[in-house]
Amino acid sequence: MRLTAVFALLLATASARADEGMWTFDNFPTDKVKQRYGFAPDARWLEHVRLASVRLAGGCSGSFVSPQGLVLTNHHCAHGCVEQVSTPRRDLVKNGYYARTPGEELKCPAMEINQLVAITDVTGRMRQATRGLSDARFAEAQRIETAKIERECKTSPAVRCDVVELYHGGAHHLYRYRRFQDVRLVFVPEFATAFFGGDPDNFMFPRWDLDMALVRVYEGGKPLPTDHYFRWSRGGAKDGDLTFVPGNPGRTSRLLTIAELEYERDVTLTERLVRFAEWRGLLTEFSRRSAEHARISNHDLFMVENAFKARKGMFDTLADRRFFAGKVAEEKALRDAIARDPGRKQRYGGAFEAIAQAVERQRTLDPMYRWVKPHPRNPLSPRLFSTLLGQAEALWRSVAERGKPNEQRLKEFRDAALPRLTMALFSEAPIYDELEIRNLGFGLGKLREDLGPDHPFVKAVLGKEAPDELAARVVRGTRLKDVAERRRLWDGGKSAIHGSSDPLIDLARRMDAGARAARQAYEETVESVLRRHGERLAKLRFELYGTKTYPDATFSPRLSYGQVKGYTLRGQQVRSFTDFAGAFARDTGRPPFDLPRSWHLAKGKLNLRTPLNFCTDNDIIGGNSGSPAINREAAIVGLIFDGNLPHLAADYGFVGDTGRAVAVHSEAIMQALRLIYGAERVVKEILGR
């Protein structure tokens, strides 16, 4: 009886959640879309959309919008680049930038763009390699097979191959991308309009942001000719329109077990929240010291505020008793399905228990592991909040790693990953001593806070020094700030690196053994268990619900469908559009509610009724930033840049009633480019006339 109720509930939500799903391009529910919207995207349409969409390897999405490699994305996706090409005398974050001529397009020091050209199912091969293996050996076999497949696929540095684990191990697909590492900045508006309303309005709707950027992909020093690109729509999105959003949703956790979700709520999210909160306080005060302090810390501050607010919404979702009860009911349906069928009991029994035990081990390991774990997207993740230390670690480890056979290396050193690593390592992006010292000092202090001053790793790292003192010494003393020195060490290999007396290399050396051991313990006793039993639960789900479902997000290309649609929140009706007039009405002249001078100068020329932002019920998540919103003709009607507050639940479940994707309207982009920024060159290029 109870089971029926649960199934009825699942069914009810399944129909209520009609626009749910971040679908892989090879399993798109064309029939569902047809049924609901009377339009069936065919294989050609899907292929074109896939090839016209791109992934920004740093964690965003974008789309080709001209035959000459022009890419539309968000300002906040190009923010890092804009800051890196700025100087104390030329603050492009603050002032915006427009390359009036092709020659003025500015190279981004560390931006990589990927275009998905092929998907191959390698599930069978992966299964073959792991058949009958226990937890730790299972994970090792997966690692080795993954490395092999990726290596076979990667025929040149211009090719990127990722074995993507879908459905928590239910399937493995090989994604083959073209890799572009010469990307140049074409246009960004001022930060004040890109992020109008700032942190207070972030994740809110209504909104009035021009969160856009245009960059261009180059190949062989010339703009990339692009066969597949999106055309601009006439008039853009309208209420009720069917909208597709191709992009790269980063991570969702909709298939996690209750044990994993509780751990998210009680440990992972809380830890991140307090850490980001403190870092934010530090950076805020740091930025007050001078205009230059503000400039160099602007990007970190923006990132940390954004990350904080997103996680706060995620935490609140899991702390919502009703939402959590729904998750418990979902799991109960799976547990009951196992319990009442002896065959299933044999195939899937014990999976939930094994995962719960792994989570308990994670509880013990995390206080250290969180400091040394690899970042899923950034091979040189700022170690202890320091970019330099991440580079030093990569250099130190390269000695051991590059000497190993490909599949035995740490993931970030495998052949398939090396181009991304070396790009980050040899990036010309400026590094600011004072900010690095603050960040590293902060990281070292928090490391000590998590582990306690008597922990052997803390003692190995700090010695007798105080965190700030150590940070200042190594950052001031290192030569790694110079790209040439990093290149010299990389090229010099073992003798150069082991022979170096650089204080940062020395710090990386002191951390290495402890960090590797913690990573190994985690991978062998937690990750591998979650993998193996996650795969079992994925198979159970296929058995119960069929394969016409979508996998949790994995920062690989996906396609969602939905419509332009307002909503009702706490009894209040929220319309689906804002306009330019609204932006001027909200302007107080004070940050973050201060429209830039360019807007005020152009005001008289603007059609103030032109839509500025709008919202849709497409199923998106972080990583979809920069995704185009397109119509059935695959023409651009908007540019996704955010979700509203209720949408922050999307990590753990689709909330189609109130959760919304937030986009810049395509007409707003055109009006701004023409009338505010006089960017006729790119307008012509985009419109093809």
Place this chain on the structure above:
Amino acid sequence: MRLTAVFALLLATASARADEGMWTFDNFPTDKVKQRYGFAPDARWLEHVRLASVRLAGGCSGSFVSPQGLVLTNHHCAHGCVEQVSTPRRDLVKNGYYARTPGEELKCPAMEINQLVAITDVTGRMRQATRGLSDARFAEAQRIETAKIERECKTSPAVRCDVVELYHGGAHHLYRYRRFQDVRLVFVPEFATAFFGGDPDNFMFPRWDLDMALVRVYEGGKPLPTDHYFRWSRGGAKDGDLTFVPGNPGRTSRLLTIAELEYERDVTLTERLVRFAEWRGLLTEFSRRSAEHARISNHDLFMVENAFKARKGMFDTLADRRFFAGKVAEEKALRDAIARDPGRKQRYGGAFEAIAQAVERQRTLDPMYRWVKPHPRNPLSPRLFSTLLGQAEALWRSVAERGKPNEQRLKEFRDAALPRLTMALFSEAPIYDELEIRNLGFGLGKLREDLGPDHPFVKAVLGKEAPDELAARVVRGTRLKDVAERRRLWDGGKSAIHGSSDPLIDLARRMDAGARAARQAYEETVESVLRRHGERLAKLRFELYGTKTYPDATFSPRLSYGQVKGYTLRGQQVRSFTDFAGAFARDTGRPPFDLPRSWHLAKGKLNLRTPLNFCTDNDIIGGNSGSPAINREAAIVGLIFDGNLPHLAADYGFVGDTGRAVAVHSEAIMQALRLIYGAERVVKEILGR
């Protein structure tokens, strides 16, 4: 069956928790202590201990240790005073202080000390006043009756009377105190030894801190003659010794329902954690600007780090699944007891449900209420983190409040509370513009973050200004920094205050209506419900478990018993004592592990084997800071200053197996006073020879 199991569990824990309890002086379990330790404190002993113990109204405890009003407490309890009597040229926090002569004893601008002289049970009177009333009227009747009782009791400004609500309304007792507002600083060591190990070692054991201070109570300009004071023990605490700790535990939440505990975990604690974390980051960076910035922010930073770490431990306790399951079982026993008895169903039915509903209302009200709620101990709590704004609010409100009959006033304006309010209002403690601007700007920003920029209260407060901008304008422009101006406005009453054009008074005016409305909504729809149904559950507990229990802590005098005792944590044995040698061994020369120069100079003279800190299993909580640890002869064997990490669970339950109170040893105090600080005058006074 299930019930039996639960009762068995409760019984089992009851015996395991032999030293549990923060007992009121009038309900001390003498027989239990006798049974366990062979010593039965009699009424005279208890009276003496009560009268020799004091409460520091700001949130600490202390004890008389000489016949001339000398009070022993913690450095961190006197920290505020030490900072306030410091100047840019004389940093007493850093350097410590010793008044070599009586004339050098320095007046603390805002320290109040209370001595509990009488306890009267007024439960009957309170019951009478509230008989048959609904939630909101119930609370109002309680408020009015409380004000009446307190006013009748308070015969002079030197008397303080509090109606203390015990057992969440199960009993009301009138506590009559002598009130002392002339308190002077006699001795503090350097911050570096008082808080050796700093935040990393806070809430840890083993420890090596000399967290002590000596102040003196004056009356009529002369040292207060004290009949009741604690003598110093010979040799101090030893392993296994029976120890009593009199003091004022501030708040525990051991009787909360599951709905309330979930709210604590998911909202209250999380909100405080992220807020304190961010403030900490801000203050840390602020303090780096210069030595003077460090000096003026030292106290705030110390407080916020301490509060953060304490709350982190509390959060972790509630996030501990096993601990929480125990709480659920306790509540289930109560719910089952109601369900299986029709009489009880009538008397107590619906209480849990009513409380859960009140918590849901709290969820809606808290984002605003948390900014305007009265602080339980500080009548001028820093509003939006600003001391000045708290003072401005008190001045603005005084116009309306002082005109009302006593019992209709806001609690902090009632006759019984006025001396504490005016003391804080007319405090000579310095106020630093730059720090006030930071703190107020921070508060205003967070207010906007909680409510959103479009909330009417936010608009009323901010207008078109940015938080930092408004903060700078009002702090720079106000004359309230001058005590004389605050006095002029208070004395001038309505015409002076309503006629003032002071920007801070104006800000207080803009906040007043919204703040009062939010406070009223909370008190009427949440607090009153929690009160009324809390009282019903208290009666149920009395019915089931008898009255030989202790109430949740209420920052009023209590007495706990226990013993000096090591413990085992994660397989590791922790001994109950540390010594001076350990402190020198831990010294790295770098903050916070840097012993002061005075210690190094005296090292040769010291007996390094003298115990420095020790731990006991006494049941204490924040507010017990500064409590003496005494033996059966009521002689001082130590000075409580902290608890260890497992002890942070104590808010929600006693954890006698691993939770420990941490104390400075009495011999350490004597050795330090004599050999490090040459404080012969006070040594003689304490030892009486």
